[in-house]
Amino acid sequence: MSQSYLHGGYLCLRVLVLLPLAVSSAQAQSKTGRAPSPNSLLNNLKSIQFSSTLPSEPEPRGQNLETAEVLSCTRGPRGSSWNQAKQRFRNIFQSDPPWIHGPKETLSATMEGALADLNAAQSLSPDVADECGLGKLCIQLLSFSAAEDPTALVKLFASFEQIASPVLTMLLDVPWVVLAHAGWPIFGLLSQINGRKATVPGALNDDSVDGMQQQAALQFQTDLANGLNHKDGMAVQRAADSFLRETSNLYGSVLGALTAMAAQALACPEPQERMQLLTAVQQGFAQTIRNGSELDVALSTKWPLWGLIHGAIDGLMLD
Structure with a gap:
């Protein structure tokens, strides 16, 4: 079941003409040749084929539909246990929105419950190591977010290529409509890692990296927070639209622009847009x-x- 995080909203596709980030699918397609990591986390992803262009439809079609069904891990004799684990992961974001970082105790309890479900069904036994690669990747991400020492997260992916490679594959090469309908909350879990990093002094970016030294960015930060706190979709869209118009012809942080576009997506009421x-x-x-x-x-x-991004993608998940 998808979660509704905002109320209201209006058409917002005009933002696409304001940013050079909105390039053609052919330009954006990954050219790194990066393959899924060969370790046991993602062995079963190596045989999955993705569409050559990123789709804009709100539902997966053709090969992407088949891929979404495989990544959802609901097939087979252990599908029920993986679905139980997935629901536990998704429940992290039911009481609080995904941009609010949950307490470590909640994350740890979720991990323990999911592992209990999976071990009871022998879903993590060595003889089924190639099953549910995305689910196992999410287990790893949740374990990082619940780590006792968050200082290990500061340069996590730079120092742990075996995890960085499959995460980058999910972010860059798998159409996000596929991830939406697979149902695993990978972006929400990455948000929790971001939140745990915030507890480490000096771990977050300088304002210059995030582009928060600009007045337009500071105003957007304030207006966005107000809109999210009041679940006001129109306020969120107005804040994002204003920020993108202010910064479209200026040098600024890409992270700020991507945040504004993600906010627009979250507040868009129409799935296609x-x-x-x-x-x-x-x-x-x-x-x-x-x-x-x-x-x-x-x-x-x-x-x-x-x-x-988690909130926007979650809204596309099939009920």
């Missing part, structure tokens, strides 16, 4: 996050980028 905006955000990711070090920087932002 929401998916088109999310596609533009994914294209922006493909141009700016190309390795583990750059992923660490993006996960050190003070902008609520990751939680907004």
